[in-house]
Amino acid sequence: MGKSLTAIRQEIRENKWTGPTAGLATGYTQANLVILPKAQAYDFLLFCQRNPKPCPLLEVTDAGSPVPKLTAPGADLRYDVPKYRIYRHGELVEEVTDLQSYWQDDFVSFLIGCSFTFEHALMDNGLKIRHIEEERNVPMYITNIACEPAGVFHGNMVVSMRPFQAQNVVRAVEVTSRFPSVHGSPVHIGQPKQIGIEDVSKPDFGDAVTVKDGETPVFWACGVTPQSIAMSSKPELMITHAPGCMFITDMKDSQYSVL
Incomplete structure (x- = not known):
């Protein structure tokens, strides 16, 4: 029997799991993550609306809040992704296992559907x-x-x-x-x-x-598209998940099926 979602999320939070999440938490929806300062959030929201195939939005958080209230109200986006990428001016400058030292009060987080x-x-x-x-x-x-x-x-x-x-x-x-x-x-x-x-x-x-x-x-x-967009657009700061290292929500896959 597989581990519970709670156990998996705890392992991720404690940096005991820092790799790809494919096959983890069977039945639970995984999400791509993009974090931007509020000043760029509207443009990115518009980008997602214009490009729903690569960037289907599941949730947008309140500015400054790391909690996805709709899809995983007990989670914390600063710690509950196995590995994050930090992009500055379009350059990948670091991969980290938590965002404690990076978090800003004006950050808006975007959760994007994952295949x-x-x-x-x-x-x-x-x-x-x-x-x-x-x-x-x-x-x-x-x-x-x-x-x-x-x-x-x-x-x-x-x-x-x-x-x-x-x-x-x-x-x-x-x-x-x-x-x-x-x-x-x-x-x-x-x-x-x-x-x-x-x-x-x-x-x-x-x-x-x-x-x-x-x-x-x-x-x-693919929801890694924003990382290509970061490299092309060169925003001052964009934080994403590392490819394949997703955020696991509380939602069930079946909830996103239209049939």
Whole structure:
């Protein structure tokens, strides 16, 4: 029997778990995290509204509050993510396991839907998830697909990839289409070079996974997109989760299914 959500969150808070969260807390919705000073929060909110595929919003916190009141009222976003990234002027300057020394009273936090949510539904439909099988982080790539700019924010979409046998691709599309608030259906199927990916064995984030003969790479919009946006837009400060190291909410995956 797996560990409870409470036990997993405690391990993360105590820095006993600092790696990817795929496969953890089965059934509970995981979220990408973006933290910005209030001065940039409106522009980023607008960016998310204009780009709902890569940035489907689950919650926005009150300025200065680390507590996600709607999705995990007992949690603290300063401590409950396994690993955070600190971006300054578009440069990744540090990875840390808590935000105690970084937190500011004007911070606004954004929780963005994560494709880990629909992975359980895929597995329930008999589809195997390669990065979980291989105990790796999901592979993620910066594409040539431009996001709709908003205020100071602009840049290209990041996608995550999962390979499937050709006869299972349609089923994967059907299953994930039921989860529009956590990226929904794929944005691209096959032919990685068409979206600017030269080599699927060399992801920009996460780990490479095996793509077997006869398998088709399937690409979903990814909540790591804001990290690509940070590199393009170069805001003075943006804090995110480290790719694959998600915030686990109190919400159930089934609550985000439209069917």
